[in-house]
Amino acid sequence: MDIIASYGTLLIIIAAAVGFFMAYGIGANDVANAMGTSVGSKALTIKQAIIIAMIFEFAGAYLAGGEVTSTIRKGIIDATPFMDIPELMVLGMISALFAAGTWLLLASMLGWPVSTTHSIIGAIIGFALVAVGSEAIQWGKVAGIVGSWIVTPAISGFIAYLIFMSAQKLIFDTDKPLENAKRFVPVYMGLAGFVMSLVTIKKGLKHIGVNLGTVEGYALAIGIAVLVGFIGKMAINRLKIDPNADKQMHFNNVEKVFAILMVLTACCMAFAHGSNDVANAIGPLAAVVNIVEHNGEIAKKAALAWWILPLGGLGIVVGLAVLGKKVIKTIGEGITHLTPSRGFAAELAAASTVVIASGTGLPISTTQTLVGAVLGVGMARGIAALNMGVIRNIVVSWVITLPVGAALAIVIFYILRSAFGV
Amino acid sequence: MPSNAFLGVFAKSPIKPIEEHIKIVHQASETLIPFFNHAFKGEWTEADALRVQIRNLEREADTLKREVRLHLPRGLFMPVERTDLLELITHQDKIANKAKDIAGRVIGRDLEIPESIQADFLAYLTRCVDATKQASEAINEFDELLETGFRGREVALVEKMLVELDAIEEDTDEMQIRIRKGLRNIESELNPIDVMFLYKIIEWVGELADIAERVGSRLELMLAR
Numbered sequence: 001m002d003i004i005a006s007y008g009t010l011l012i013i014i015a016a017a018v019g020f021f022m023a024y025g026i027g028a029n030d031v032a033n034a035m036g037t038s039v040g041s042k043a044l045t046i047k048q049a050i051i052i053a054m055i056f057e058f059a060g061a062y063l064a065g066g067e068v069t070s071t072i073r074k075g076i077i078d079a080t081p082f083m084d085i086p087e088l089m090v091l092g093m094i095s096a097l098f099a100a101g102t103w104l105l106l107a108s109m110l111g112w113p114v115s116t117t118h119s120i121i122g123a124i125i126g127f128a129l130v131a132v133g134s135e136a137i138q139w140g141k142v143a144g145i146v147g148s149w150i151v152t153p154a155i156s157g158f159i160a161y162l163i164f165m166s167a168q169k170l171i172f173d174t175d176k177p178l179e180n181a182k183r184f185v186p187v188y189m190g191l192a193g194f195v196m197s198l199v200t201i202k203k204g205l206k207h208i209g210v211n212l213g214t215v216e217g218y219a220l221a222i223g224i225a226v227l228v229g230f231i232g233k234m235a236i237n238r239l240k241i242d243p244n245a246d247k248q249m250h251f252n253n254v255e256k257v258f259a260i261l262m263v264l265t266a267c268c269m270a271f272a273h274g275s276n277d278v279a280n281a282i283g284p285l286a287a288v289v290n291i292v293e294h295n296g297e298i299a300k301k302a303a304l305a306w307w308i309l310p311l312g313g314l315g316i317v318v319g320l321a322v323l324g325k326k327v328i329k330t331i332g333e334g335i336t337h338l339t340p341s342r343g344f345a346a347e348l349a350a351a352s353t354v355v356i357a358s359g360t361g362l363p364i365s366t367t368q369t370l371v372g373a374v375l376g377v378g379m380a381r382g383i384a385a386l387n388m389g390v391i392r393n394i395v396v397s398w399v400i401t402l403p404v405g406a407a408l409a410i411v412i413f414y415i416l417r418s419a420f421g422v
Numbered sequence: 423m424p425s426n427a428f429l430g431v432f433a434k435s436p437i438k439p440i441e442e443h444i445k446i447v448h449q450a451s452e453t454l455i456p457f458f459n460h461a462f463k464g465e466w467t468e469a470d471a472l473r474v475q476i477r478n479l480e481r482e483a484d485t486l487k488r489e490v491r492l493h494l495p496r497g498l499f500m501p502v503e504r505t506d507l508l509e510l511i512t513h514q515d516k517i518a519n520k521a522k523d524i525a526g527r528v529i530g531r532d533l534e535i536p537e538s539i540q541a542d543f544l545a546y547l548t549r550c551v552d553a554t555k556q557a558s559e560a561i562n563e564f565d566e567l568l569e570t571g572f573r574g575r576e577v578a579l580v581e582k583m584l585v586e587l588d589a590i591e592e593d594t595d596e597m598q599i600r601i602r603k604g605l606r607n608i609e610s611e612l613n614p615i616d617v618m619f620l621y622k623i624i625e626w627v628g629e630l631a632d633i634a635e636r637v638g639s640r641l642e643l644m645l646a647r
Contacts, residue, residue, distance in 0.1 A: 337435035384435030
């Protein structure tokens with residue numbers, strides 16, 4: 001108890017710093033995944049991708065980022081055993097953030113694909129194990145997370161497959177692909193706008209104090225969707241169509257239409273990523289702030305301090321601006337025959353899955369959904385080459401991230417404990 | 423920071439290099455037309471310059487073929503079978519090899535083609551080059567095929583192109599019979615060894631079309647899966 005009383009401000013500052021560090025790592029590494037397909041298919045330049053990512057990551061974090069936070073904070077470990085020893089909870093959350101951030105940066109430097117979400121979950125499990133023992137961990141929830149390694153890619157893969165096949169049926173496999181692209185692409189745009197605005201309205205707006213009823217929410221979402229589709233149609237009409245590009249199917253021109261759509265899905269993806277992954281950085285931070293502000297009392301339900309979400313969003317944006325450029329740049333070259341239409345199917349599916357999962361509070365990894373979505377488009381025979389070996393490695397990394405995050409958190413936790421003399 | 427591992431998911435696609443390869447291969451076979459035009463007139467220095475050009479194209483094709491083979495690692499998830507792609511590019515490459523052999527053999531002997539069959543020979547050669555061109559065009563639909571997931575309208579389009587390729591190849595067979603007959607009528611007046619070589623060259627030119635057809639049937643097999 002003394003610790004929290006005497007070092008309260010210091011603890012909050014430390015937690016904020018490591019939370020920012022974690023968010024920085026997320027921005028620097030994960031965002032490249034999120035923006036990768038857009039840059040790879042040449043729908044966006046790197047500069048455009050970074051600007052879009054900055055705006056929408058922040059918006060996603062701020063408008064729709066609140067829901068997952070509570071899952072990480074309360075879902076993985078049971079707070080009850082910590083009631084008498086809140087200082088351990090505080091130190092533990094700090095070490096979890098530090099461990100996850102370290103692992104994230106280390107892995108990125110070594111080029112390993114790790115899930116930020118799983119690093120933080122592993123780290124939280126780790127410190128809880130040594131702080132109070134295995135009974136504090138809600139193993140059922142952990143099993144759910146392990147299950148999400150299969151379920152999430154499956155869902156996003158399925159959605160991606162459906163989107164890709166519908167584009168095939170409606171646009172590519174028709175007599176006049178170009179005309180059909182002009183007709184249907186605004187519909188896809190509206191769909192993307194709908195998913196994004198619906199989740200923002202239903203889950204996010206209450207964090208900034210706006211509450212809308214179900215009917216109003218849906219009406220507004222549909223309204224935004226129609227507006228987005230309309231703007232998209234205007235953008236498409238301004239497109240220069242080159243009649244000589246290819247004689248038979250006009251696919252080059254069709255891809256130009258899809259490239260416009262790709263800009264929108266890139267926004268979606270950044271938004272979804274922000275809404276889901278910012279929680280990784282701020283969840284534990286929010287827990288620390290809560291405990292300190294209530295003088296060691298672990299509240300069952302507590303409001304998020306106003307500055308926490310913006311801090312996480314800012315961390316992601318700064319990380320992206322400073323380090324993200326390099327990572328995104330590597331994407332432009334070397335990527336497969338990835339056209340806007342394929343990239344779009346993968347991205348919209350991944351974004352929808354993340355946004356939906358973010359809405360239901362399941363802490364899923366953006367990497368997982370993207371891998372799943374890319375596989376889905378591949379299954380529809382839409383992507384020329386996928387490297388199954390790498391996919392296998394990524395799946396392995398999902399599994400090892402949990403124990404590594406846990407081990408790191410345990411080490412840091414012991415160091416912090418001796419430093420504060422608990 | 424090293425390249426992101428997630429991006430490693432996207433392997434380098436061999437589709438573009440395969441399209442590029444057949445374009446070069448077709449160029450090599452196409453160059454045989456000006457080559458023979460010079461050979462007809464006995465302009466051997468100009469012809470040799472074109473032979474060098476064909477050889478260079480063949481080498482370029484070889485490099486590209488090797489690259490495709492190297493960049494096609496196991497564990498790639500492709501809309502087409504990996505072995506099919508490897509076989510396709512092997513067959514494609516044979517067109518360039520054949521073109522190089524023809525030019526080399528003609529230059530090596532300063533082989534004169536008798537005037538009475540020159541017109542027929544040129545028509546025959548042009549038709550064979552048509553076949554490689556048709557094959558090249560069909561292969562160049564590859565990325566469009568991919569776009570449609572090897573289904574529907576685009577498949578029908580490519581199949582039509584392949585039927586056309588078959589027709590061209592049949593044409594060349596008939597032309598070959600005619601030109602052999604033409605050569606037989608005058609063979610007593612010519613150097614017997616030259617005649618042997620001429621028969622060989624005629625056969626090889628015909629093989630250009632044969633191989634082109636084989637490339638087409640490889641593509642057809644992929645469509646059938």
